[in-house]
Amino acid sequence: MADTILVVVEQRQGKLNPVSYETLAGAQQLAAETGWALEAAVVGENAAAIAPDIATKKVAKVYAIEGEKLKAYTPDGFASALKAFIQSKQPKLVLMPHTYQVRDFAPKLATAMNSTLISDATGYRKDGDRVLFTRQMFQGKFAADVAFTGPGPHFATFQAGAFRADKIESGAAAPIENVSAEVADVRNKPEEVFKEAKQAVDLTQADIIVSVGRGIKEQKNIELAKQLADALGGEIAASRPICDAGWLPMDRQIGSSGQTVAPKLYLALGISGAIQHLVGMKGSRSIIAINKDSEAPIFEIADVAVVGNLFDIVPPLIEEVKKAKGV
Ligand SMILES: Cc1cc2nc3c(=O)[nH]c(=O)nc-3n(C[C@H](O)[C@H](O)[C@H](O)COP(=O)(O)OP(=O)(O)OC[C@H]3O[C@@H](n4cnc5c(N)ncnc54)[C@H](O)[C@@H]3O)c2cc1C
Numbered sequence: 557m558a559d560t561i562l563v564v565v566e567q568r569q570g571k572l573n574p575v576s577y578e579t580l581a582g583a584q585q586l587a588a589e590t591g592w593a594l595e596a597a598v599v600g601e602n603a604a605a606i607a608p609d610i611a612t613k614k615v616a617k618v619y620a621i622e623g624e625k626l627k628a629y630t631p632d633g634f635a636s637a638l639k640a641f642i643q644s645k646q647p648k649l650v651l652m653p654h655t656y657q658v659r660d661f662a663p664k665l666a667t668a669m670n671s672t673l674i675s676d677a678t679g680y681r682k683d684g685d686r687v688l689f690t691r692q693m694f695q696g697k698f699a700a701d702v703a704f705t706g707p708g709p710h711f712a713t714f715q716a717g718a719f720r721a722d723k724i725e726s727g728a729a730a731p732i733e734n735v736s737a738e739v740a741d742v743r744n745k746p747e748e749v750f751k752e753a754k755q756a757v758d759l760t761q762a763d764i765i766v767s768v769g770r771g772i773k774e775q776k777n778i779e780l781a782k783q784l785a786d787a788l789g790g791e792i793a794a795s796r797p798i799c800d801a802g803w804l805p806m807d808r809q810i811g812s813s814g815q816t817v818a819p820k821l822y823l824a825l826g827i828s829g830a831i832q833h834l835v836g837m838k839g840s841r842s843i844i845a846i847n848k849d850s851e852a853p854i855f856e857i858a859d860v861a862v863v864g865n866l867f868d869i870v871p872p873l874i875e876e877v878k879k880a881k882g883v
Contacts, residue, residue, distance in 0.1 A: 562647035570602035575653040582719035614727030623737030628746035637737035654713040717839035764790030771826015811836035829854025
């Protein structure tokens with residue numbers, strides 16, 4: 557077995573899913589700590605068009621795996637092509653972003669290889685020679701460090717926000733190898749690509765998020781946070797109690813049972829910082845928290861901690877943002 561980490565990045569319809577960069581950043585970190593080589597693979601139609609971008613990200617090699625039976629995504633097609641490829645390369649570890657598509661085919665792939673998948677990991681840690689993967693248990697009440705046993709290749713997926721995409725290192729253009737996929741029978745009939753309901757927002761793509769918690773007190777006060785989000789050109793989001801109360805739609809919830817985000821700026825208004833919330837936003841590049849309780853746990857991860865009453869702070873803040881933007 558080669559001392560190699562293989563990252564399978566995700567492309568859909570010729571576009572790289574940006575969470576792939578986060579997984580690559582995590583894999584680069586792990587490769588640096590273990591001394592293992594890092595390679596990447598892109599699968600499906602247009603893989604060869606995506607590969608050059610990945611080749612600039614400090615990887616030793618990129619494989620573009622294409623084939624007639626991979627033109628449309630199917631779990632059978634992807635699992636079969638990757639099984640043949642991974643069997644031929646024998647990496648120690650295969651890492652993937654925990655996307656809808658990956659959750660669809662990765663269990664099948666790992667099982668087909670008599671291997672194990674640790675899914676939705678929020679990070680990893682080295683323990684001597686072992687690499688432990690951290691994942692939530694019991695609906696986010698506990699975080700467990702999980703280790704692989706038995707021979708590899710082993711499979712793990714990383715949650716969105718587990719690593720920061722902007723930490724990815726670039727390198728000299730790595731060689732690209734085009735691989736003609738070996739695909740066994742595809743039993744699935746490709747359907748239209750899954751899209752979330754139209755009204756659903758994809759907060760993972762937002763640069764700025766203003767998030768409200770129970771400190772906002774009443775539904776009518778949500779408007780204040782919306783005004784701040786609008787002034788900043790950001791999206792509004794919330795902690796679970798706000799969505800449970802129906803003050804904002806469920807697709808705006810951040811946390812272990814909501815979305816995981818990593819915006820450039822996360823502004824938390826009256827959010828205490830329960831672990832179930834933190835796991836959904838701790839990867840944000842910059843966190844500003846406004847809370848009247850100086851002991852609020854959110855301050856442990858905040859870059860800027862503002863202790864005070866949000867109703868005193870937010871209205872003048874909106875005015876200052878508007879002034880600075882010349883609105
Ligand atoms: C299985 C499970 C899954 C969960 N999943 C999620 C999830 O996905 N997302 C999530 O968010 N939670 C989740 N939770 C709930 C989580 O445990 C917390 O209860 C929740 O995050 C708390 O929300 P909050 O911070 O808005 O409210 P609180 O904990 O009540 O905090 C309100 C904060 O506002 C501050 N405050 C009050 N008034 C003001 C004011 N005027 N100005 C400034 N600050 C003020 C207070 O000091 C306090 O810190 C989950 C729980 C469980 C058990």
